[in-house]
Amino acid sequence: MSADSGEDPKKRTTEHKIEVRKGQVTEKMSREAFRQRFMARFYDPAFRSEDASLGRLEEIAWDAYAEGRKSPITAKAGPGFADPDYDLSVEWRDASERIKTAQRKQADPSSASRVLIVNASSRNDYSCPGEMSKSFRISKLVQATLESKSIEVDLLDLSRLTSDRDLHIHPCKGCVSTAMPLCHWPCSCYPNHSLGMVNDWMNEIYERFVSAHAVIFVTPVYWYQVSSPLKLLMDRLVCADGGNPDPTSTHGKKAEEAKKLELAGWDYPKHLAGRAYGLVVHGDVAGIEGSRRALTDWLDWMGFVEAGSKSRLDRFIGYYEPYATSHATLDADDDMQKEVVNVALAVANAVTAIKAGKLEEPDANLEAPRSK
Numbered sequence: 526m527s528a529d530s531g532e533d534p535k536k537r538t539t540e541h542k543i544e545v546r547k548g549q550v551t552e553k554m555s556r557e558a559f560r561q562r563f564m565a566r567f568y569d570p571a572f573r574s575e576d577a578s579l580g581r582l583e584e585i586a587w588d589a590y591a592e593g594r595k596s597p598i599t600a601k602a603g604p605g606f607a608d609p610d611y612d613l614s615v616e617w618r619d620a621s622e623r624i625k626t627a628q629r630k631q632a633d634p635s636s637a638s639r640v641l642i643v644n645a646s647s648r649n650d651y652s653c654p655g656e657m658s659k660s661f662r663i664s665k666l667v668q669a670t671l672e673s674k675s676i677e678v679d680l681l682d683l684s685r686l687t688s689d690r691d692l693h694i695h696p697c698k699g700c701v702s703t704a705m706p707l708c709h710w711p712c713s714c715y716p717n718h719s720l721g722m723v724n725d726w727m728n729e730i731y732e733r734f735v736s737a738h739a740v741i742f743v744t745p746v747y748w749y750q751v752s753s754p755l756k757l758l759m760d761r762l763v764c765a766d767g768g769n770p771d772p773t774s775t776h777g778k779k780a781e782e783a784k785k786l787e788l789a790g791w792d793y794p795k796h797l798a799g800r801a802y803g804l805v806v807h808g809d810v811a812g813i814e815g816s817r818r819a820l821t822d823w824l825d826w827m828g829f830v831e832a833g834s835k836s837r838l839d840r841f842i843g844y845y846e847p848y849a850t851s852h853a854t855l856d857a858d859d860d861m862q863k864e865v866v867n868v869a870l871a872v873a874n875a876v877t878a879i880k881a882g883k884l885e886e887p888d889a890n891l892e893a894p895r896s897k
Contacts, residue, residue: 541788545703545780559587563721586721594719602773611773620711620728621770627735638876639677641737642667645744645755649684658684659842659855663805663865664743670869676876679733683754691724697760700783701767705791705897706775707783710768712761727761734765738876739801739832741868746808746816759823766827767793767897793896798828801875801884803836803868809851813839830886832875835867 554562563583572579589597596614603609630636646660661682668678685692695715701708715725734740744751751759769775775783802824806817817839821831831837840861843854855861878884 543781543784543788545784553591556587559583559590563587589719590721592719595717597718607771607774608776609773611776613773614713616716616728617709617711617713617772620731623728623732624711624735627732631736631738634880634882637677638675638880639679639737640671640872640876641679641681641733641740642671643740643742643744643755643758644680644682644684645742645752645758647684647687647747647752647754649682649688652684652688656852658745659807659851660743660745660805662852662855663807666862666865667741667743667805667869670866671873674870674873676873679737681730681733683752683758686726686754686757692726693722693724694727694730694754694757694761695722695725696757697763700778701763703780704783704787705767705793706769706786707778707780708764708768709772709775710764710770710794710796712764712768713772713777727758730758730761731765734762734797734800737800738879739803739872740829741803741805741872742820743805744807744816744820746806746812749812749815751806751816751820762797762827765796767791768796770794770796791896795828799879799884800829801832801836801872801879802829803832803872804838805865805868806839807842808839809841809843809848810845813841830875830884832871835864836871836875838864838868840864 560583563586564579567575567579596616598615599612600615600618601609602611602613602618606613631639642664644658644660644664646658648654648656648658649661650657661684664680664682668680671678683694686694697712698714700714711728711731715727716723742755744755747753750756769783769786774786804817804820806813806820808816817837821837825831842858842861843851846854875884
């Protein structure tokens with residue numbers, strides 16, 4: 526209760542005036558700017574013989590942009606949704622159904638134990654660096670260790686964002702900061718066909734996270750922080766921490782409706798809670814401890830369960846040594862390789878406990894006085 530008035534603060538919150546602030550970006554881009562950006566994809570002179578065709582395609586793309594056709598193919602939501610008559614994106618529905626199927630399989634005690642390994646380095650030998658990353662090599666060591674324990678492994682290599690043509694993790698748009706129910710699970714911001722924001726990888730990645738009993742992140746440090754592909758992934762996983770599984774309840778992206786839902790009382794469901802985690806953070810000069818702490822704080826908040834102190838590793842590979850010999854330095858560091866193996870073994874033990882229904886944190890049954 527409030528010390529000054531005796532009123533319940535949560536009740537007072539619901540009495541706040543619903544207000545949607547406007548005035549930042551309020552106009553569409555110009556016709557000429559749109560044309561220039563569209564045509565920039567076809568800069569190669571080899572396309573010149575198709576300029577007329579490209580012009581016709583650009584007209585269609587402009588019309589989709591001008592009319593805001595974000596989800597051009599929809600179907601009535603039907604039973605089970607807040608508004609069965611809402612025209613729901615068929616792409617979103619497909620992603621949602623795959624996630625629900627994955628969750629049922631993951632929760633089945635008879636299903637195989639499964640760990641997702643996330644290689645967060647941007648480097649691979651098919652792209653500009655011309656060499657595989659140390660994170661990838663560490664990920665493969667983790668994979669081999671887990672497979673020796675008869676655990677299924679799914680290796681998510683985020684470096685594909687730098688080498689696979691037109692594969693993206695588009696940026697989080699921050700819907701949650703307008704109101705939590707505006708952030709849908711899975712994310713409904715993409716694909717956005719009117720903006721050409723397609724080939725978004727996250728719907729597949731959501732399914733892979735849901736399918737796993739545990740996740741192990743292997744990341745380098747870039748300028749005192751985790752890599753940019755990993756940060757994109759982290760931001761887009763916000764919908765797993767309190768996201769709304771029913772876009773019809775906000776009729777898509779209706780900010781006012783979402784604010785009303787949150788203020789009426791939102792339970793902020795943690796859709797990935799109960800999965801175990803492990804970490805390997807490596808660098809060459811600085812930033813490893815800060816990055817490891819940030820990742821553990823993030824995962825703890827999401828409801829993941831730490832697999833023990835040996836499941837969290839931060840190490841330098843060749844402290845202040847040349848980049849050019851860092852792979853050889855990793856080869857020679859037997860102790861670090863053994864520590865990486867311990868990360869994998871700790872997570873394997875946690876998965877065994879999860880499957881047996883025995884992995885639970887001591888504070889798991891305590892009710893948080895503040896939701897969110």
